[in-house]
Amino acid sequence: MKKDINPFIMELVHEIRSPLTGLSVMLDSIHDRLSGRPDEQELIVKALYEVERLENLLSEYLTDTITYPSGFFAGKIENIIGDILLITEKRCEKNSIRLIKDLRDTEMRMVNAPKLKQVFINIINNAIESMPDGGALTVSVAEEESAAVVTVTDTGSGISESELTKIFDHGYTSKPDGTGIGLHTAKKILDAHRAETLVKSEKNKGTEFIIRFPQI
Numbered sequence: 284m285k286k287d288i289n290p291f292i293m294e295l296v297h298e299i300r301s302p303l304t305g306l307s308v309m310l311d312s313i314h315d316r317l318s319g320r321p322d323e324q325e326l327i328v329k330a331l332y333e334v335e336r337l338e339n340l341l342s343e344y345l346t347d348t349i350t351y352p353s354g355f356f357a358g359k360i361e362n363i364i365g366d367i368l369l370i371t372e373k374r375c376e377k378n379s380i381r382l383i384k385d386l387r388d389t390e391m392r393m394v395n396a397p398k399l400k401q402v403f404i405n406i407i408n409n410a411i412e413s414m415p416d417g418g419a420l421t422v423s424v425a426e427e428e429s430a431a432v433v434t435v436t437d438t439g440s441g442i443s444e445s446e447l448t449k450i451f452d453h454g455y456t457s458k459p460d461g462t463g464i465g466l467h468t469a470k471k472i473l474d475a476h477r478a479e480t481l482v483k484s485e486k487n488k489g490t491e492f493i494i495r496f497p498q499i
């Protein structure tokens with residue numbers, strides 16, 4: 284996909300992303316300063332969501348360029364997850380979702396941290412969106428048999444067997460305002476980490492994403 288994309292466009296896409304990241308950080312900080320004003324906070328959360336969507340669309344152009352080892356540095360998966368839990372906590376609070384986290388120490392491994400953050404934001408957003416009436420979200424990380432294993436479990440709407448074969452397809456969405464790019468991009472980034480991705484789901488019960496990161 285898009286292998287012949289103009290280098291100028293690649294650079295432009297890349298350059299647009301940095302201020303977007305800055306914008307997210309600032310919006311996050313404004314959110315915290317507005318404590319006690321839930322209506323204003325809600326607007327900020329919506330703005331953050333829009334920034335993320337834009338980041339996702341742009342990343343689609345850049346994802347093809349992710350190949351190990353370029354952009355990969357030694358890091359720990361639990362720290363990457365830790366960095367996105369703040370925003371996850373806020374979203375969960377707003378949506379009456381109980382957040383259960385269990386982040387254990389894992390080995391250092393080669394990771395592209397900004398890309399992996401995007402992967403987990405996508406998976407967690409989907410989990411939150413599957414629980415419009417609240418529920419529980421469990422996020423755990425642990426070292427198991429020389430792999431860092433991340434699990435993200437929700438008690439949401441679940442995915443039927445036939446839908447399960449399509450969730451990573453480019454453009455597949457069941458949501459009226461979805462782009463269907465989130466999981467497609469996530470899978471490419473996980474593949475570049477040689478991670479194994481397993482999805483277990485039961486309609487109306489919930490979904491579990493299990494991702495195993497080997498040493499690369």
Ligand SMILES: Nc1ncnc2c1ncn2[C@@H]1O[C@H](COP(=O)(O)OP(=O)(O)OP(=O)(O)O)[C@@H](O)[C@H]1O
Pocket residue numbers: 405409410413437439440441442450455456457458460461462463464465466467490
């Ligand atoms: N945790 C989940 N629970 C239920 N359905 C899910 C879950 N994760 C993914 N899905 C299904 O997979 C589809 C594709 O997900 P993906 O993140 O790629 O796109 P989207 O969420 O529809 O759109 P966008 O991410 O652009 O908002 C979703 O529309 C949904 O049907």
Ligand SMILES: [Mg+2]
Pocket residue numbers: 405408409465466
């Ligand atoms: Mg999504």
